[in-house]
Amino acid sequence: MNRRRFLRSVSALTALTAVEFAPWQTMSAFAREVEDFVRGPAVKDHPLRRISPHVWMIHSPDGFPTPENQGMMCNVTFVDTAKGLVVVDSGASVQIGEMAIRQIRKTLKKPVVAIINSHYHGDHWLGNDAFAAAYPGIPIYAHAGTIREISGMQGNLWRTLMEQWTNQATVGTRVVPPNTAVDHGQELKFGDVTLRIHHYGKAHTPSDICVEVVEDKLTCVGDVAMDRRIANMDEGSYVGTLAAYAALEKNAGSTIWLPGHGLPSGQVLQWNRELFEGIYQPCEKAIKDGLSMEEAKALVLKDPRVASRAKDTKGFDSNIGKYVSLAYLEAEAAAF
Template identity: 40%
Template sequence: MGNTDSVLGLQRRQLIKGALAVSAGMAGFSVLKPVYAADDMVVKGPRVPDVKPSKVSARCHVIIAKDPEPTPENQGMFSNMGFIITQKGVVVFDSGGSVQIGEMLIRQIKKMTDKPVVKVFNSHMHGDHWLGNHAFVQEWPNVEIYAHENMHKAIKEGVGEFWVNMQARATNNATAGTVITAPNQVLKGGEVFDMGDTLLRVHYYGKCHTDSDICLEVTADKTVYAGDIVMTGRVANMDDGTYTGSIEGIKKLKADTQATNYVQGHFKFGPKQADIYLEFLETLYGSVVEFQKQGVGPSEMKDKVLPKLKKYRDWKGFDGVIGRYIALAYTEAEANNF
């Protein structure tokens, strides 16, 4: 999208539409219908270009987002979207960060199967993983949308508004028209769904990346959709999570599932992703704990820990966020000492 005057005019209308969507979102937190302006002003950001799904295992697929952050160019698509084609229909794991991204995912699914999407799982409360719910409700009004109970709570507290605004700002309103569409099913962890040719098992390990992370195990494929509790190649946001919780969570996930494939919420999938991320977390947090014992203070901690993390330096976002995440680890380690 170029910066011509007419485009700016469109953007202004999109802003108004975004504001409408947000106020509609605050009116109630059930599934919402999109709000349209006058007929010729159905203001919506442009469609998102198709991205071909990657095959993970017999039933499991994922659309990989190549960027680590939302930009006008990627139209807010910076998180992966998974789907599982089962005997009893298609199951989606993460619906994307806007209605347009969700619609793109639906187009790709329809190229591969005539089966409807019967279930959508939202991995956690960060909106890049679930604002696409809107597209699925438009296409299949009775679709079941599942999320952990803590995500339902976060949506009541306004996390949806925060993310709609953030995505719109970061993309010059390419995500305009996205209506906050809350999940309509509540998970606590431990649920099992029989999809005919495979079971789906929901795993919840407390506060890891957030307090609302669920993982979905596709038992017949030994594949786990891990959301953001497994992240390699990009330094994960730890502002809403804990290091010790993440470390324990990944260990339990590995033991519970013995998966041969981990699909991350960003970037990659592969057999070793849980191990690689576990090692990263243990190195970062373990170093901070060790140096704290030696009396290293918060101001010198970054310089001490950085050399230990050498092999992760090419992870996206490393230089920008690692200082802050070492500081978070410091605070967490200190708190755990008392």
């Protein structure tokens, strides 16, 4: 048993003893102290970077959560408006959210007036806890499907998964779901800045939204596209994702695409498009030719669009088999 688990066990036992002997007021105060005592450690500061006139981000260099990075795997983005700061994706824990708040208070020195969660995977919204505590009553926007999933099973599932993946470093994080639904075409105006919502159906998940910062010609794409990392497609669609890229390029008018993972650039959608086509199209051909999933994987690995990206794509070797199987099953379903 590691130290943190031992301390949690001792705290839980002490709390049970307190229930038996303490009055309700004392018990409530003690429970709060116990909760604070078992919280995971603070996350080290990561610097703010300015991306465009109104957009800043805290870049997360890691692609996956580990005990060492304490779950710091998702970019946290801020839109600086005349009304205050808008957060796009709040990070994977209360500790990460608190770190982000420290950074904006040092550099931007403005209050946070809203949060937008791009989808329901926990590395993008578990940090809501810190912002909701620091800015009571803050509106938290998301697609209705995302609100439903976080308020249901996905909320506690992702909190538990993040604790497991980080060896309890994120302990103390509460599930704080979004509270305000938005959908495709809706515009949120914050003084001098307009944020336009894009939703094109099932892509990375069924309820992804992308956030266009109209004045900056920049769009935060969440996990619809990534930089040097393949998006988890367990709940997504290759065909839907490729269609979303085409729709974003047509309708957003952006020159910068800011992903949830990796660095922003004008090439993020194209990088992902070529990689996804290199995975999905060989699977389509394999289905048409009656080839097995293993034979489809061999075709994918030989495809130059995939082979050229294998070396610098985080988690490629450990995940490409799963990505091929998902593409194969989607292509198979489409063929019937």
